[in-house]
Amino acid sequence: MEYVIVLVLLFTSxxxxxxxxxxxxxxxxxxxxxxxxxxxxVVLHENDFxxxxxxxxxxxxxxLSQAAYIIVQILTPANRxxxxxxxxxxPSSDREHGVRRDNGD
Numbered sequence: 001m002e003y004v005i006v007l008v009l010l011f012t013s014x015x016x017x018x019x020x021x022x023x024x025x026x027x028x029x030x031x032x033x034x035x036x037x038x039x040x041x042v043v044l045h046e047n048d049f050x051x052x053x054x055x056x057x058x059x060x061x062x063x064l065s066q067a068a069y070i071i072v073q074i075l076t077p078a079n080r081x082x083x084x085x086x087x088x089x090x091p092s093s094d095r096e097h098g099v100r101r102d103n104g105d
Contacts, residue, residue: 005047009040009061017065021072029066036065 013036020028040061044054
């Protein structure tokens with residue numbers, strides 16, 4: 001039964017981090033970390049987990065939550081962290097507006 005509780009907490013933490021990655025910016029990580037740690041601590045305390053295993057479980061929940069957030073941020077195409085634009089060989093037609101016409105001729 002204890003393993004099921006830990007697995008549910010880990011899965012829920014990763015799901016919360018992934019959902020936050022789809023919707024919010026990086027500033028939401030602190031409130032999410034507080035929420036995940038508080039809820040995990042309450043659930044673990046109610047199920048008579050020890051201090052050592054409880055703290056380790058909470059740390060893993062926090063790491064999974066933030067890792068899921070980062071993975072979603074990297075893999076979501078709307079965020080454009082890795083641009084797929086490539087330069088073509090032709091300059092744009094309006095690129096010479098700021099260049100003086102002094103060619104030395």
